[in-house]
Amino acid sequence: MKPVQLVxxxxxxxDTIETPxxxxxxxxxxSVSYACAGASFFATxxxxxxxxxxxxxxxxxxxxxxxxxxxxxQKAPGxxxxxxxxxEQDMNNRRTLATDLNVLGTFMPELPDDYTRAPFxxxxxxxxxxxxxxxxxxxxxxxxxxxxxxxxxxxxxxPLMEVISAVDLLTLNESEARLxxxxxxxxxxxxxxxxxxxxxxxxxxxxxxxxLFSKSGMFIVHAYPLEVVHDPxxxxxxxxxxxxxxxxxxxxxxxxxxxxxxxxxxxxxxxxVEDFSLARLQNLSRSDIEQRHEAFRALTHLG
Amino acid sequence: MKPVQLVxxxxxxxDTIETPxxxxxxxxxxSVSYACAGASFFATxxxxxxxxxxxxxxxxxxxxxxxxxxxxxQKAPGxxxxxxxxxEQDMNNRRTLATDLNVLGTFMPELPDDYTRAPFxxxxxxxxxxxxxxxxxxxxxxxxxxxxxxxxxxxxxxPLMEVISAVDLLTLNESEARLxxxxxxxxxxxxxxxxxxxxxxxxxxxxxxxxLFSKSGMFIVHAYPLEVVHDPxxxxxxxxxxxxxxxxxxxxxxxxxxxxxxxxxxxxxxxxVEDFSLARLQNLSRSDIEQRHEAFRALTHLG
Numbered sequence: 001m002k003p004v005q006l007v008x009x010x011x012x013x014x015d016t017i018e019t020p021x022x023x024x025x026x027x028x029x030x031s032v033s034y035a036c037a038g039a040s041f042f043a044t045x046x047x048x049x050x051x052x053x054x055x056x057x058x059x060x061x062x063x064x065x066x067x068x069x070x071x072x073x074q075k076a077p078g079x080x081x082x083x084x085x086x087x088e089q090d091m092n093n094r095r096t097l098a099t100d101l102n103v104l105g106t107f108m109p110e111l112p113d114d115y116t117r118a119p120f121x122x123x124x125x126x127x128x129x130x131x132x133x134x135x136x137x138x139x140x141x142x143x144x145x146x147x148x149x150x151x152x153x154x155x156x157x158x159p160l161m162e163v164i165s166a167v168d169l170l171t172l173n174e175s176e177a178r179l180x181x182x183x184x185x186x187x188x189x190x191x192x193x194x195x196x197x198x199x200x201x202x203x204x205x206x207x208x209x210x211x212l213f214s215k216s217g218m219f220i221v222h223a224y225p226l227e228v229v230h231d232p233x234x235x236x237x238x239x240x241x242x243x244x245x246x247x248x249x250x251x252x253x254x255x256x257x258x259x260x261x262x263x264x265x266x267x268x269x270x271x272x273v274e275d276f277s278l279a280r281l282q283n284l285s286r287s288d289i290e291q292r293h294e295a296f297r298a299l300t301h302l303g
Numbered sequence: 304m305k306p307v308q309l310v311x312x313x314x315x316x317x318d319t320i321e322t323p324x325x326x327x328x329x330x331x332x333x334s335v336s337y338a339c340a341g342a343s344f345f346a347t348x349x350x351x352x353x354x355x356x357x358x359x360x361x362x363x364x365x366x367x368x369x370x371x372x373x374x375x376x377q378k379a380p381g382x383x384x385x386x387x388x389x390x391e392q393d394m395n396n397r398r399t400l401a402t403d404l405n406v407l408g409t410f411m412p413e414l415p416d417d418y419t420r421a422p423f424x425x426x427x428x429x430x431x432x433x434x435x436x437x438x439x440x441x442x443x444x445x446x447x448x449x450x451x452x453x454x455x456x457x458x459x460x461x462p463l464m465e466v467i468s469a470v471d472l473l474t475l476n477e478s479e480a481r482l483x484x485x486x487x488x489x490x491x492x493x494x495x496x497x498x499x500x501x502x503x504x505x506x507x508x509x510x511x512x513x514x515l516f517s518k519s520g521m522f523i524v525h526a527y528p529l530e531v532v533h534d535p536x537x538x539x540x541x542x543x544x545x546x547x548x549x550x551x552x553x554x555x556x557x558x559x560x561x562x563x564x565x566x567x568x569x570x571x572x573x574x575x576v577e578d579f580s581l582a583r584l585q586n587l588s589r590s591d592i593e594q595r596h597e598a599f600r601a602l603t604h605l606g
Binding site: 089090184185186187188205208209211217218219220221222225226227228229259260263297298299300301302 | 392393487488489490491508511512514520521522523524525528529530531532562563566600601602603604605
């Protein structure tokens, strides 16, 4: 097997999701599921996460189908993490109905030996304490990215700031950037976050795309516009996974590579929301991605 | 004087605006003011609008300073149109406090003879009945664009549909596109509107940019990201004015020209919101615009 180029740590969950059009029960989700699936089109990706004794074997087969390296997947006694939520008519708005941490509550991510030397590391959304525990195990990775969420900004700001100061790039969404920085304007918010350590910040804006900030400037990328969105769950994770996969494939990191990788992340995420869970990604080929990437270029070409 | 390339009809108002940072009383505003100012950097622009006897002479001087042709500017007995509104902390949200139509209530736009032969016509936001009255006066213009607002969709849908069926391009914002079409998804909304007649639809998304739809496809353009926005009033009008000016300057209309013109509209609008009323535009040169247009290109270059 090829050496793992990218390690992703995050949550694995069974999601129950209601949209204006459908309701799905106990489907495969979690930040690491979406991120690894998104990355798998570009790079050999190793997953670090935990499932309970009740985790359905077909879900593991889904991971295998993506070619994800599963040496870092732990199975613990107890139940798998559960999340349920409901989307409004405007699917930009959703409400969480229930969160049951279960085995995620006592998860301690341990990296298989070869993962500690992987050049790319993505700390997907999970508690900052666990992100720090993973950081303590890696041996001089080339590029480390962390994602986070409002919950950790609210209840675990101190360890989160430690994570932020230690990574190369932080990714978070608009409202989280405002919450973290106390700044309403995104340029000011990003500058404040850059001041805390990372070389880059990506602010995700959902259907409006994403913005990259660095000390040297800014870059903005659209989301690929879709006529039908079946389930936006995990779109940000799929974006980040596709981004990290594309960056890992390229190998060297610079602003041009990051821009290009963001456009791939955007394209992969646009496929992901076309169906629930990983269903659309399971039926996706690299050439589908390249084709939409070309269409995406044409769509945004100033002429 | 050069022949008028672009005619713009719309409202002229004295606005009282409160933002989280400042309050300005009775400043020059209205759709035709912003649109003509935006267009004036690119094309000889004729203004069709009405003011009351109380309209301050310095405001007319502002129009002259932009080189706007004022043969179509009527002065009527009575008071000038007034609008007042207040912006929330998130300046994407605003509330109208008062609207006093005054002379706008009995306005009947009449085109000076040479305006009827101008190749480009922009029907800025004003009642669809008045837009139709202007349309009845023009002699085979090359390209006609109309803007509208939620009010007319709600109270004057029938004449508005007549306008839509008669123009080449309709511009409106996201929520208006949803209201007009009954479709939440913007691609579906645009397709429904295209089915009513125009060759193009531009959906304006404020700080998230704008989308162009035609029978042959789609194009998306960002808004130029700003660190400080002093007053978003009129941004959509300035965008449309800059767009129509750039298109008129080029002369021939095709999708590549429209894309390029949208990027200029976006850039001019980004300057407009940096100050109240037309203040920033009054201190703007064509080379400032070209410089930011270059920066805009770099900012969105996929690499």
